Amino acid sequence: MTVVSSGRVVGSWRAAWLRVEGHWAWYRRYWTSNLYSSGLQPLMYLLAMGIGFGSQVEPGPATGGLSYVHYVAPALLVAGAVQYAVGESTFPVLSGFKWQKDFIAVTATPVTPGQVLGGQLIWVSMRLLLSGVVYALIAWAFGAWLNAGAALVVLVGALTGVACAAPLMAIAATTYDEGTRFTSIFRFIVMPMLLFAGTFFPIEQIPVAIRWLAWVSPLWHGNELARGVTLGGLDLVPALGHLAFLLALFAAGGLVARHYFYRRLVV
Numbered sequence: 477m478t479v480v481s482s483g484r485v486v487g488s489w490r491a492a493w494l495r496v497e498g499h500w501a502w503y504r505r506y507w508t509s510n511l512y513s514s515g516l517q518p519l520m521y522l523l524a525m526g527i528g529f530g531s532q533v534e535p536g537p538a539t540g541g542l543s544y545v546h547y548v549a550p551a552l553l554v555a556g557a558v559q560y561a562v563g564e565s566t567f568p569v570l571s572g573f574k575w576q577k578d579f580i581a582v583t584a585t586p587v588t589p590g591q592v593l594g595g596q597l598i599w600v601s602m603r604l605l606l607s608g609v610v611y612a613l614i615a616w617a618f619g620a621w622l623n624a625g626a627a628l629v630v631l632v633g634a635l636t637g638v639a640c641a642a643p644l645m646a647i648a649a650t651t652y653d654e655g656t657r658f659t660s661i662f663r664f665i666v667m668p669m670l671l672f673a674g675t676f677f678p679i680e681q682i683p684v685a686i687r688w689l690a691w692v693s694p695l696w697h698g699n700e701l702a703r704g705v706t707l708g709g710l711d712l713v714p715a716l717g718h719l720a721f722l723l724a725l726f727a728a729g730g731l732v733a734r735h736y737f738y739r740r741l742v743v
Contacts, residue, residue: 491587495595496602519614522552527618538678540709542622549620550702551675553611554633557604558695561637562644562666564600566658569648572596573740580741589737593645597730600641604634625706632705636698639722642729649736674699697721 522545533544540547572579572592579592608630615621644661651657672682673695679687690696697718704710 491591492594499599550629551699554698557633557637561641565641565644583741589741604637608633628705629702632701639726646733
């Protein structure tokens, strides 16, 4: 499929990147307002939990014999990515349909709802990579990394974040009120996931009867991958399982989101 832009014919991927270009035009003017979410939020967690509280935690079996800051640093990058992805995939997406209605304006051109969705996912992925790099560099200055595996942690964080973003964009596309359900998602899903998905302590310390809640959490899979690539101790088969879970969540969420984007934007 082709799209006409400024008198030129461009491909489907180019149409999605036009949406990214629009986001970038806004971001380069207002990037300072996003400093907190672009790496500083997980850094504050690192300073408070990894260095502050972590100074009181003795290395032991729970941390794999490592200092607490080394144990928690990769998971905090992933947790920050998930929090950012959730934030960017709920109210801002709903705004495109309901308040600013820029999705409606864009799809009045030859750009399709699927390309709008693609542009949103690409932009969120780019922001996740940017915030991950910012966090990784500052955390390196605090001695939080043991090796160059931190670069792979950035990729794991971006994948985990976008895996959460895709299904949430589907939910946003089916939301017609003021987004009250998003408050429940933050309160009853995101925050418990942050606390009990292996970010601050191993899930083996959670009662067996409810441990499955961590297993179905994308954050736990991301945490396991992040620690595996920088701290070691993760075998190939489990790593592939975690990766497959995140990719499947992203693919399924993207397909559902695409369906509802078309349903809402095609009259």
